[in-house]
Amino acid sequence: MIEATELTKNYGNVTAVNRVSFSVTEGELFGLLGPNGSGKTTMIRMLTGQIPPTAGSARVMGIDPVKDPIGARGLVGIIPEQETPPSFLTAEEYLRFVASIRNLDAVDERCDRWFDLLEFQDKRDVLCKDLSRGTRQKLMFAQAFLHEPKLALIDEPLINLDPIMQRTVKDFLKDYVQGGGTVFISTHILEIAEEICDRIGIIHNGRLLHSGPVEDLVATGRHLESFFLDLVRGDAGA
Amino acid sequence: MHSTIFGSLGFALFPAVIAIFAFLGSLTLPIFADVFPFDVIALLMHALFLLMGVMVGSFGLMGREFMNRRFGQASLIAYASRSLPVSERRIFAAFLAKDTVYYILLYVLPFAAGFTAATPFTGLDPLLGLLAFVSLALAFLLGLSAVCFLSTLYTRSVALLAGTAAVLAVAAIAAFRLGAITVSAVLPPYAFFLDPAPEPLALALLLILVPATASVLFVTVDYPDRTRRFKNRLDPLAGRLHGLGSAHFIAKDALDLLRSEGGAGKVIFSFLLPLGLVWICLQVLIRFIPGIDPLVVFAVLLGVISATIYNWLTEFDSFTSYAFLPVEVSEVIDAKLKSYALANLLPLGVLVLAAATSGAAGTFLPALAAFASVSAYTLAVTLYLTGLHPNVMLYHAWVFLRYLLAISPALLLLIFVSIVDPAYAALSLLLVAPAVFLLARGRKKWQAWEMPQF
Numbered sequence: 001m002i003e004a005t006e007l008t009k010n011y012g013n014v015t016a017v018n019r020v021s022f023s024v025t026e027g028e029l030f031g032l033l034g035p036n037g038s039g040k041t042t043m044i045r046m047l048t049g050q051i052p053p054t055a056g057s058a059r060v061m062g063i064d065p066v067k068d069p070i071g072a073r074g075l076v077g078i079i080p081e082q083e084t085p086p087s088f089l090t091a092e093e094y095l096r097f098v099a100s101i102r103n104l105d106a107v108d109e110r111c112d113r114w115f116d117l118l119e120f121q122d123k124r125d126v127l128c129k130d131l132s133r134g135t136r137q138k139l140m141f142a143q144a145f146l147h148e149p150k151l152a153l154i155d156e157p158l159i160n161l162d163p164i165m166q167r168t169v170k171d172f173l174k175d176y177v178q179g180g181g182t183v184f185i186s187t188h189i190l191e192i193a194e195e196i197c198d199r200i201g202i203i204h205n206g207r208l209l210h211s212g213p214v215e216d217l218v219a220t221g222r223h224l225e226s227f228f229l230d231l232v233r234g235d236a237g238a
Numbered sequence: 239m240h241s242t243i244f245g246s247l248g249f250a251l252f253p254a255v256i257a258i259f260a261f262l263g264s265l266t267l268p269i270f271a272d273v274f275p276f277d278v279i280a281l282l283m284h285a286l287f288l289l290m291g292v293m294v295g296s297f298g299l300m301g302r303e304f305m306n307r308r309f310g311q312a313s314l315i316a317y318a319s320r321s322l323p324v325s326e327r328r329i330f331a332a333f334l335a336k337d338t339v340y341y342i343l344l345y346v347l348p349f350a351a352g353f354t355a356a357t358p359f360t361g362l363d364p365l366l367g368l369l370a371f372v373s374l375a376l377a378f379l380l381g382l383s384a385v386c387f388l389s390t391l392y393t394r395s396v397a398l399l400a401g402t403a404a405v406l407a408v409a410a411i412a413a414f415r416l417g418a419i420t421v422s423a424v425l426p427p428y429a430f431f432l433d434p435a436p437e438p439l440a441l442a443l444l445l446i447l448v449p450a451t452a453s454v455l456f457v458t459v460d461y462p463d464r465t466r467r468f469k470n471r472l473d474p475l476a477g478r479l480h481g482l483g484s485a486h487f488i489a490k491d492a493l494d495l496l497r498s499e500g501g502a503g504k505v506i507f508s509f510l511l512p513l514g515l516v517w518i519c520l521q522v523l524i525r526f527i528p529g530i531d532p533l534v535v536f537a538v539l540l541g542v543i544s545a546t547i548y549n550w551l552t553e554f555d556s557f558t559s560y561a562f563l564p565v566e567v568s569e570v571i572d573a574k575l576k577s578y579a580l581a582n583l584l585p586l587g588v589l590v591l592a593a594a595t596s597g598a599a600g601t602f603l604p605a606l607a608a609f610a611s612v613s614a615y616t617l618a619v620t621l622y623l624t625g626l627h628p629n630v631m632l633y634h635a636w637v638f639l640r641y642l643l644a645i646s647p648a649l650l651l652l653i654f655v656s657i658v659d660p661a662y663a664a665l666s667l668l669l670v671a672p673a674v675f676l677l678a679r680g681r682k683k684w685q686a687w688e689m690p691q692f
Contacts, residue, residue, distance in 0.1 A: 050561040074564035083562065087554055088497040089490060093472040100476065100486040101563050125467045127497065144562075 001026050001151050001182040002047060006056035009042050009206075016042040018206040019056065024184055024199075026150075029177045031197035032186040035232060039206040040186035041081060044153050047184070048078050061151055074102070077144035081155035081186075084136050087129035091120065091139050094128055098143045114142035118168065133160040141169065151182045158192055170196050194224045204232045251635030253348035259642060260352025267360050274527070276362075277432060283370075284377040284428040285519045287346065291381025292512050293546075294341055295389070330457045334386065334450065338379060346375045369434055376427035376442045379450075385511070387449030390456050410518075466497070487573030488580065494554045495581075508550075512543060513588055531660035533598035537589055537605035538652050538663070541612025542645065544585040548617055551577050552626045557684065568681040571621065575677070582613055604663035608652060611666035611673070618673035619644045622680035 002024040009017040024030040049069025065072040115121040118138040202210040354367025391399040429438035475489035520532040624631035655662040
């Protein structure tokens with residue numbers, strides 16, 4: 001579903017992502033882990049054609065996101081970390097707005113499904129600017145899955161969600177993957193990755209330091225946290 | 239914030255651009271002395287800074303708009319009165335003082351400096367530069383404090399504002415018609431510039447300090463605590479706009495405008511009030527410049543001011559808001575252009591009203607051409623230079639310089655030819671071609687734009 005080859009992104013003199021290669025197969029939940037500023041968001045933005053890579057290439061669901069960014073973004077669902085829904089639309093209007101961009105039918109049913117699943121039916125007519133951060137995150141989640149994509153790319157999936165909703169989202173993502181969907185998440189919260197990811201990549205200073213199945217790590221008896229810290233601190237000291 | 243975005247030099251050079259323009263403009267004073275006497279130019283400059291004060295005030299100081307939008311959701315400063323022992327009144331006063339210093343340093347001082355630097359070449363007394371600094375600052379503050387006062391009334395009661403505005407307008411018109419008041423009396427900073435005596439200075443200070451103090455004392459803040467709920471209006475509105483294409487984007491722009499803080503106040507303060515001021519100035523100007531057609535000149539200026547509607551339309555949007563959706567940047571821009579065209583029905587209505595009430599219907603067609611062309615051209619320049627961020631990007635010195643260079647010559651030329659014959663204002667249609675070119679270039683330019691984000 002995702003194939004990244006030697007992806008590199010420079011912002012002036014700063015190399016945000018440095019020759020990173022990896023792949024994500026269908027039905028997999030892949031977690032890209034890294035400290036703040038390690039290049040995770042840049043990676044998602046390159047994979048979804050929001051920014052072009054300086055070097056290297058990628059294919060997302062068979063599409064080159066540089067050549068056809070709209071095609072790529074049309075197929076996948078994306079939850080950016082920093083964006084919030086428009087202030088002066090209600091939650092329902094925002095989903096309808098996204099539905100119009102994606103040319104979706106049966107919009108009423110799609111909206112109802114997500115308001116029910118994420119338990120915010122009572123907020124559907126509230127202006128987005130008046131929603132709590134957690135509810136806004138639910139809304140961003142709903143917009144990403146409104147068109148039932150086969151691949152979702154999520155930047156910090158559980159940010160701002162309360163423990164109950166975190167459980168709901170984790171369960172949804174597991175079900176989604178078991179149903180054939182594919183998920184790429186980037187996060188610095190290791191517990192999420194340890195609990196729900198099939199495979200992880202660890203990125204630091206733009207370089208991919210490790211990539212492999214979570215179960216391999218578990219088999220060694222090591223916790224992800226100690227493995228992650230050793231790897232990142234070792235890289236920082238190198 | 240601006241220096242962080244543009245780099246220190248990009249922002250620091252902004253006043254230099256103002257100074258250079260003031261210097262170059264001042265050099266032309268002797269050339270046009272026969273057409274524009276010095277005191278008329280001085281009046282125009284004072285009116286310009288008064289207008290600037292009105293626009294700065296209306297943009298930032300509209301009670302709820304002031305606290306909620308400008309600081310409230312943008313930063314935590316406005317909420318300091320909740321979390322820190324600072325009163326709302328004190329915060330309001332502090333921001334008023336900050337805006338005063340900021341804009342005087344950013345606009346008035348460099349303008350006066352440019353004017354002073356030109357005095358050796360214009361034969362004017364260099365001390366006039368110092369006098370201009372004081373009087374233009376007073377004119378700016380007069381506009382700022384007046385709008386502060388009116389906006390405080392607005393937040394207390396819309397009826398109170400409407401009543402006050404109506405009484406002031408009727409009194410002003412009646413006094414003008416009866417010849418009971420002069421321009422100098424209405425604009426004491428200008429009177430002070432012409433005759434630096436204590437009386438006009440005292441009057442100017444009185445007219446600044448009393449409304450400003452009242453607005454600080456009676457400021458009221460309605461924090462956005464309440465949760466606002468609306469039935470789905472996006473789809474019905476988009477349905478009505480279906481024929482235009484990009485209907486959901488246009489409907490979203492409309493809802494942004496209708497539901498954002500300020501509402502009708504935004505239109506009154508940042509659009510209709512400055513336009514009223516422009517119209518009054520033109521009525522004064524025609525006494526000094528024979529041959530000038532106020533409707534045509536008004537239409538030209540209306541076109542420029544109408545471009546600020548684009549600032550409203552982009553206030554709540556950025557390209558990154560759409561970057562994760564299957565939408566081209568150019569599609570967002572196209573939708574903004576359509577929203578802009580629809581919103582221009584408001585200034586068009588103002589132009590029709592001005593033509594109907596002024597008895598200048600004879601020059602309506604060239605005025606209409608001038609308004610439409612200048613509005614389109616100014617929008618195109620703004621879009622090309624600033625994308626969806628005119629409120630921020632125009633403070634970049636280089637961007638602002640290019641903006642001025644692109645707009646000013648065209649406007650001046652248009653006004654000059656319209657003085658020769660108002661019908662020549664139809665030549666403004668020539669601006670449509672560069673407008674189309676710039677819009678096409680702008681779409682490509684901002685399509686390729688990317689913002690660093692790790």
